[in-house]
Amino acid sequence: MRLQLGPAKPATPVREVLHSAALALLLIPATAKAQSAPTDRIDFSSLLYGEQSRTQVIEPMVRFTHLLPDGQSISAQLGIDVITGASPSGALPSGSVQTRTSASGRVITSPAGRIPLAPFRDHRIAFDGEWQKPWSRYVTSTLGGTYSREKDYQSLGLNGKFSTDLMRKLLTVTVGGGISRDTVFPVGGTPLGLSDGSIVHRGSNDKNVTNVILGASRILSRRWMVSINGTQTFERGYLTEPYKVISLMNLATGQPAGELTDKRPSTRNRSSVLFSSVYHLTDDVIYTSYRYYWDTWSVRSHTIDLKYRHALGGDTFLEPLVRYYQQTAADFFTIGLPQGAPLPDFATSDYRLGALRTITVGGTFGFHPEDIPGEWTIRAQFIRQAGNSSPPGAIGIQRNFDLSPPINTFAVVLGYSFDY
Amino acid sequence: MTRTGRQICRLIFPLALLLIAGCATVQPWxxxxxxxxxxxxxxSPMxxxxxxHIYFSKEASMGGMDAGGGGCGCN
Structure with missing residues (x-):
């Protein structure tokens, strides 16, 4: 074969087309690769929660996230809680067996000297949606909506956040807020507070929650980031727990002589400040945080959280965790009210508003199997919660009982994430 | 301002200054x-x-990372 090379001819439209076609063929693999980058993600988690002799919860959740080419993302999450078991009614132990019937008609018997429990069964369905949009290289907004419904409670909420990067992206400032319009409609009607429970109204009760957040995070070095978040929450409306009771105590013997319903103020302002730090060692990462919380019910709390992510190679890691929590009692918390004495404006015996401590130990194991796509995590936690077993207000027979026995809880969360 | 509020301010201001002033600049690379x-x-947001959700149902405190509203009748 003989080739004759002549002088270059001016490009014709046909040549331009062929040239463009050849270039396009060369670019197809790169373009196809870019187009095949994951744009969707599915996260799945399932909680198995069990308190010793009390509440059991199963909570599966699934979250779908779609990434748009311009950096926006849209996500939707569905969660279902199935809750069964029993929780402390608020009543004091007695020297004899106590029997209690729940609002739904279930009966539970509490042995002598034990905290009476109230049985319950409920399920909750929750739906969350979120839209995140970057407005520029430095500004991002997030808008979300929430809806949840259970047998006696409904919540509808909106929330939003606005973040901006400053100082060459060394500092990020976030401002956000949320509102929630909740409705409480207790099974069997709403009892009058601090009554024997016989007076009820059948309507629903409103509870409005407004929440604001101001936060800042700062890169301090190549390995270290810290942040401060302050939140303020305003709750207005029906904040009482309709199923909890308060025992009337016989002043001479301490024996329960009757029960009154719970009654709490209709306003509560909550504040919290959270300090967080993330530090990268050679391969491992240390997470630490401290939160101080206070509210207008006189509850103060300290929470310390520590996690250590130990890299095991590839995407596999082991992350032990420890959490310590301590709170003071609400100013209207009481173990019981003296029989015959004038009633206070507000009172509760709900142990969650008493002085208590929670200690959590556990760990997360994360791995990425070669044969199966996606990331897996398993988190197991042991939670021990204890209050004041012998509070100063105990009189008579109550001094012989453990009025706040420790609650041991085991919780396992299985998580799975898959990009496609 | 209450005593607790003053204590919080004393705690926040040095840390806020640390956030703004910071240490060395970290270059993008x-x-x-x-x-x-x-x-x-x-x-791990989920x-x-x-x-x-677990701690909200067992303790009297809430707040920290997010700007959510209420949403659960568990407490």
Whole structure:
């Protein structure tokens, strides 16, 4: 074969087309690769929660996230809680067996000297949606909506956040807020507070929650980031727990002589400040945080959280965790009210508003199997919660009982994430 | 301002100054570690959400990371 090379001819439209076609063929693999980058993600988690002799919860959740080419993302999450078991009614132990019937008609018997429990069964369905949009290289907004419904409670909420990067992206400032319009409609009607429970109204009760957040995070070095978040929450409306009771105590013997319903103020302002730090060692990462919380019910709390992510190679890691929590009692918390004495404006015996401590130990194991796509995590936690077993207000027979026995809880969360 | 409020302010101001003033500048090409997924304050949002739900139902406190509203009759 003989080739004759002549002088270059001016490009014709046909040549331009062929040239463009050849270039396009060369670019197809790169373009196809870019187009095949994951744009969707599915996260799945399932909680198995069990308190010793009390509440059991199963909570599966699934979250779908779609990434748009311009950096926006849209996500939707569905969660279902199935809750069964029993929780402390608020009543004091007695020297004899106590029997209690729940609002739904279930009966539970509490042995002598034990905290009476109230049985319950409920399920909750929750739906969350979120839209995140970057407005520029430095500004991002997030808008979300929430809806949840259970047998006696409904919540509808909106929330939003606005973040901006400053100082060459060394500092990020976030401002956000949320509102929630909740409705409480207790099974069997709403009892009058601090009554024997016989007076009820059948309507629903409103509870409005407004929440604001101001936060800042700062890169301090190549390995270290810290942040401060302050939140303020305003709750207005029906904040009482309709199923909890308060025992009337016989002043001479301490024996329960009757029960009154719970009654709490209709306003509560909550504040919290959270300090967080993330530090990268050679391969491992240390997470630490401290939160101080206070509210207008006189509850103060300290929470310390520590996690250590130990890299095991590839995407596999082991992350032990420890959490310590301590709170003071609400100013209207009481173990019981003296029989015959004038009633206070507000009172509760709900142990969650008493002085208590929670200690959590556990760990997360994360791995990425070669044969199966996606990331897996398993988190197991042991939670021990204890209050004041012998509070100063105990009189008579109550001094012989453990009025706040420790609650041991085991919780396992299985998580799975898959990009496609 | 209440005594607790003053205590909080004393705690916040030095830390806020630390956030704004900070230490050395970290150049964009030195942020390889910071760009990793695990270098986030909340690398597992779903696990975090599950934990917050557990503690919200067992304790009197709430708040911290997010600007959510109410949403649960469990407490």
């Amino acid at each position: 030195d942020r390889d570690l910071l760009a990793q997924k695990q270098m986030s304050f909340n690398p 696990l975090q959400a599950v934990d917050e």
